[in-house]
Each structure stands twice: as structure tokens, then as C-alpha cells.
Amino acid sequence: MTRALSLHQRIRExxxxxxxxxxxxxxxxxxxxxxxxxQYGCARMTVSKAMAALVEAxxxxxxxxxxxxxxxxxxxxxxxxxxxxPSTIRSRGEAYGFRLRLSRVRSPDxxxxxxxxxxxxxxxxxxxxxxxxxxRPFALERRLIxxxxxxxxxxxxxxxxxxxxxxxxxxxxxEAESRISAVNADAAIASLLDLHEAAACLxxxxxxxxxxxxxxxxxxxxxxxxxxxxxxxxxxx
Amino acid sequence: MTRALSLHQRIRExxxxxxxxxxxxxxxxxxxxxxxxxQYGCARMTVSKAMAALVEAxxxxxxxxxxxxxxxxxxxxxxxxxxxxPSTIRSRGEAYGFRLRLSRVRSPDxxxxxxxxxxxxxxxxxxxxxxxxxxRPFALERRLIxxxxxxxxxxxxxxxxxxxxxxxxxxxxxEAESRISAVNADAAIASLLDLHEAAACLxxxxxxxxxxxxxxxxxxxxxxxxxxxxxxxxxxx
DNA sequence: CCTTGCAATATGTCTATACATATTAGAGCC
DNA sequence: GGCTCTAATATGTATAGACATATTGCAAGG
Numbered sequence: 001m002t003r004a005l006s007l008h009q010r011i012r013e014x015x016x017x018x019x020x021x022x023x024x025x026x027x028x029x030x031x032x033x034x035x036x037x038x039q040y041g042c043a044r045m046t047v048s049k050a051m052a053a054l055v056e057a058x059x060x061x062x063x064x065x066x067x068x069x070x071x072x073x074x075x076x077x078x079x080x081x082x083x084x085x086p087s088t089i090r091s092r093g094e095a096y097g098f099r100l101r102l103s104r105v106r107s108p109d110x111x112x113x114x115x116x117x118x119x120x121x122x123x124x125x126x127x128x129x130x131x132x133x134x135x136r137p138f139a140l141e142r143r144l145i146x147x148x149x150x151x152x153x154x155x156x157x158x159x160x161x162x163x164x165x166x167x168x169x170x171x172x173x174x175e176a177e178s179r180i181s182a183v184n185a186d187a188a189i190a191s192l193l194d195l196h197e198a199a200a201c202l203x204x205x206x207x208x209x210x211x212x213x214x215x216x217x218x219x220x221x222x223x224x225x226x227x228x229x230x231x232x233x234x235x236x237x
Numbered sequence: 238m239t240r241a242l243s244l245h246q247r248i249r250e251x252x253x254x255x256x257x258x259x260x261x262x263x264x265x266x267x268x269x270x271x272x273x274x275x276q277y278g279c280a281r282m283t284v285s286k287a288m289a290a291l292v293e294a295x296x297x298x299x300x301x302x303x304x305x306x307x308x309x310x311x312x313x314x315x316x317x318x319x320x321x322x323p324s325t326i327r328s329r330g331e332a333y334g335f336r337l338r339l340s341r342v343r344s345p346d347x348x349x350x351x352x353x354x355x356x357x358x359x360x361x362x363x364x365x366x367x368x369x370x371x372x373r374p375f376a377l378e379r380r381l382i383x384x385x386x387x388x389x390x391x392x393x394x395x396x397x398x399x400x401x402x403x404x405x406x407x408x409x410x411x412e413a414e415s416r417i418s419a420v421n422a423d424a425a426i427a428s429l430l431d432l433h434e435a436a437a438c439l440x441x442x443x444x445x446x447x448x449x450x451x452x453x454x455x456x457x458x459x460x461x462x463x464x465x466x467x468x469x470x471x472x473x474x
Numbered sequence: 475c476c477t478t479g480c481a482a483t484a485t486g487t488c489t490a491t492a493c494a495t496a497t498t499a500g501a502g503c504c
Numbered sequence: 505g506g507c508t509c510t511a512a513t514a515t516g517t518a519t520a521g522a523c524a525t526a527t528t529g530c531a532a533g534g
Binding site: 019020021022023025026053056072172174175176177178179180181182183184198199200201202203210211212213222224225227228229230231232 | 256257258259260262263290293309409411412413414415416417418419420421435436437438439440447448449450459461462464465466467468469
């Protein structure tokens with residue numbers, strides 16, 4: 001059963017439907033607020049609330065004196081789905097495992113400005129491990145954690161809890177940036193992921209911050225042909 | 238100069254700042270609307286508008302009788318930036334070019350359900366070409382366009398206007414889905430992109446619809462080491 | 475023809491008020 | 505103690521009115 005919608009939501013959905021169906025193309029002039037208030041028999045504030053939500057969603061553009069118009073679709077803002085690795089594997093019904101291969105505390109390399117910034121004057125926890133799905137390697141993870149931001153990380157039992165899950169529980173981040181690229185597997189990657197050398201791999205390089213303060217940087221390497229990322233742009237479902 | 242902000246925007250930004258700075262952690266109870274109206278000396282509707290925007294942005298959660306609380310950050314909804322190829326190249330200050338290599342109208346392959354669905358009972362326009370940056374190959378594009386949805390595409394002068402730009406101008410889409418993966422360049426790709434064989438390439442496979450009706454499917458192949466995609470989660474700037 | 479200025483108009487913001495609705499703290503009862 | 509019912513409370517929705525502001529169309533003047 002569809003829940004009872006408030007009036008401004010109904011107005012919003014009606015207009016959204018016209019736009020998404022293509023009935024109102026880009027640059028089409030949406031009825032004036034006065035017309036809509038007559039049509040729905042409500043106050044202007046109610047119409048305005050619906051319109052404001054449509055602006056927020058990027059579906060319309062409003063211009064004083066001219067009216068409101070259907071926005072041209074933005075090319076560049078699909079929502080990327082980067083599920084975390086354990087849940088991806090478990091949702092396929094496969095057993096998940098994490099094999100820790102390296103875990104040590106060290107100072108940032110002064111030759112690498114990125115590391116120095118991340119460390120923020122303290123030391124770094126460096127971690128490397130392999131995520132397994134059904135006993136076979138699924139992804140290689142190399143991670144640096146700023147101990148200034150997450151001092152407890154050094155004490156965590158990363159042999160049992162993968163570092164991504166530990167951080168998510170303990171140091172919630174507020175900003176993240178991911179870069180996605182492709183590389184050929186070198187000998188080390190090929191061996192760890194059970195691939196032939198030079199196999200194409202998908203690389204997700206993610207940095208996260210907590211209120212401007214860097215927390216961690218992680219590089220996840222997936223076999224390119226066995227994994228893909230999905231991005232969607234469209235109805236907010 | 239910072240523009241004059243309306244009051245509800247200022248309230249919104251003040252609260253957003255507290256959250257993004259980490260001063261108000263997840264589950265922190267933000268001041269009641271009555272407290273905020275006293276603090277800013279305004280009506281409740283004004284506070285409410287700010288709060289509604291924060292809910293829309295996913296920064297807070299509101300519960301009747303209990304109050305409004307800072308939301309725990311969503312893990313997996315970064316906004317992916319897929320700029321279109323000509324503007325990416327031009328923004329680097331390099332000359333952009335498109336070399337059309339193939340353009341023909343054909344029927345969908347009955348063995349490929351995807352093609353049959355895309356064609357929607359009509360024929361397909363198949364296009365292949367290379368995007369050049371500063372005279373060197375930058376990306377290979379293979380595209381199928383449903384002529385049912387875009388009958389004029391067959392008449393477009395795709396030798397001068399790249400098909401992506403043409404479609405954007407003429408058949409605005411409303412929904413898109415992109416899959417991102419990595420492959421090793423085969424002989425054909427390596428030759429067209431001027432890479433050694435087996436070089437890792439980043440593949441963006443995008444399908445678009447217009448109100449549920451399929452419009453086009455495009456596969457763009459980039460040299461993996463020379464290109465990356467960026468995704469961000471955080472301040473909506 | 476081009477410019478300037480005015481007035482009409484549609485959106486943008488805000489108020490004060492009203493009632494609806496969900497949830498919780500606490501009172502009262504077994 | 506554990507249960508239920510009730511009343512208080514904070515948000516959710518909506519109204520009618522007011523004034524601000526940006527932009528457009530048009531008219532008057534050069």
C-alpha cells in the first residue's frame with residue numbers, strides 16, 4: 001500500500017512524473033505557482049515547498065519573473081555504489097574471509113607529501129591484506145591509517161575484523177574521495193589475487209576525512225574482469 | 238565576496254558546519270526548533286525549512302517528540318564524476334578531435350537480448366570512433382542508438398559532432414546506469430588507442446533511458462593508467 | 475535604431491497561527 | 505516489578521498575508 005502523501009509531496013511527484021516520463025522536456029515551462037495553487041486548491045507556500053524540493057533534486061530551475069523550467073539533465077552526477085567488500089561477498093552467499101598480511105606502525109615517508117599530510121604529525125598504521133570470497137582471493141587491500149585521528153586502531157584485532165569494518169564502527173568519517181582507475185597486475189598483485197601477470201585490475205583509491213582531518217587512505221585492487229562498479233542516475237529509488 | 242544569505246540558509250549552514258567539523262557527532266541531538274527560533278529570533282517555519290533541507294541532504298534525522306539528531310554518515314553513496322569527454326579534454330587546454338570509424342544502421346542481433354531490448358522493435362545505429370586529445374588517441378567509443386527513440390540520429394553529421402554531444406543536445410535522457418570495470422586491451426583496442434597489447438583499460442559501459450524507453454548504450458574505453466574517475470562524498474560543493 | 479527607465483510579474487523569504495501526528499515520560503493500576 | 509493508558513511534547517503540514525527582489529516587456533526619449 002502506498003502511504004498517504006502530503007499535498008506538497010503529491011504536487012512534487014506529479015511534476016516529477018511529467019519530467020521523468022519525458023512529457024515535459026528540458027526547458028519546458030512548468031505551470032506558474034498561481035496556476036498550480038488553483039489546480040490543487042492550496043496556498044502558494046505549499047506549491048513553493050514542492051518546487052523547492054524539485055530544485056534541490058536538480059529537476060527544475062526557477063527564474064524570477066520568467067517562471068520555472070525543466071532543467072536539462074545533469075550529465076555529471078550519477079550516484080556511485082561502492083558497497084563494502086564483506087557485504088558484497090556475503091550478499092552473493094559466499095563465505096567471507098580476510099587474511100592479514102602486514103600490519104605495522106611506521107613514520108610517513110618524507111618524500112611522499114600525501115603520507116606526511118595524512119599522518120598529521122603522528123605515525124601511520126600500515127596494513128595489507130586480502131579479502132577472500134569462498135576461499136578464493138577477491139580483492140587486495142593496502143591501507144594507511146593516521147594514528148593521530150584513530151589512535152585505537154593500533155590496538156584493534158585486525159586479524160579478525162577487517163580494517164574497513166573496524167574504522168567504520170569506530171571512526172566515522174564525514175568526507176571521502178575515491179579515484180577509480182585500471183592497472184596491469186604486477187607480479188606481487190598477480191600472485192596474491194591468483195591472476196596471470198599483467199591481468200587488468202580495477203583500482204579504487206579512497207581517502208577519507210573527519211571534519212577536514214585526514215583519517216585513512218586505502219587502495220583496493222580487484223580483478224578487472226570479475227568485478228564492476230555500478231553507478232546510477234535517475235529516479236531517486 | 239560571500240553573497241547575502243537568507244536566514245534559513247544561514248541556519249542550515251551553521252548546523253551543517255557543526256556536523257561537518259565533527260563538533261556534533263552522529264546521534265548528537267541538535268537544538269529543538271523552539272530553541273533555534275529563540276536563538277535566531279525567527280519563526281518556526283524558517284527553522285523548519287533549514288531542518289528540512291538538512292534532512293534532504295541526509296545530514297540529520299528528525300523524530301517526533303524526541304527531536305532532531307545528527308545522522309550517521311551513509312557509507313556508500315558517493316557522487317561519481319563522469320565528465321563528458323570533449324569538455325574533459327578541453328579543460329586541460331588540449332585540442333579535441335573525434336574520428337568516426339564506423340557508422341551504420343543494422344538490426345539487433347537476436348542472440349543478444351540487450352540489443353533486442355534497446356532496439357525496441359526498430360533498428361539500431363551502430364557507431365564507433367576515437368576521441369583524440371592533442372592529436373593522440375584518448376578514448377575509444379562504441380555506441381548503439383535506438384532509432385525508435387532517436388530517429389534523427391541517422392541523419393546527424395557524426396563526423397563533426399561526436400555522438401555523445403549530439404544525443405545530449407537532441408535526446409535528453411532521464412535515467413542512466415553506468416558499469417565500470419577493467420579489461421586488458423585486445424589487438425584492436427591497443428592499435429586504436431596506441432597502447433601495447435594487454436595494457437589495462439578502464440571501461441565505462443553506460444545505458445541511458447528516457448522515461449523508461451531505452452535510448453542508447455555506449456562503451457567507452459580509456460587507457461587505464463592515463464585516466465581516472467573521481468567520486469566524492471561530503472560537502473555538497 | 476539603440477538606450478533608459480518604469481511597471482508588471484513571478485519567484486524568494488518570512489511571519490503568526492492552527493491543527494495533525496508520532497512518540498515518549500510518567501502516572502496509575504494489577 | 506511490569507503493564508497499560510494518558511498527557512505532554514516536538515515535529516509535520518498547511519494557510520493567508522506581507523514585503524523583497526530579480527527580470528522581463530514595453531514605452532518613451534535620444
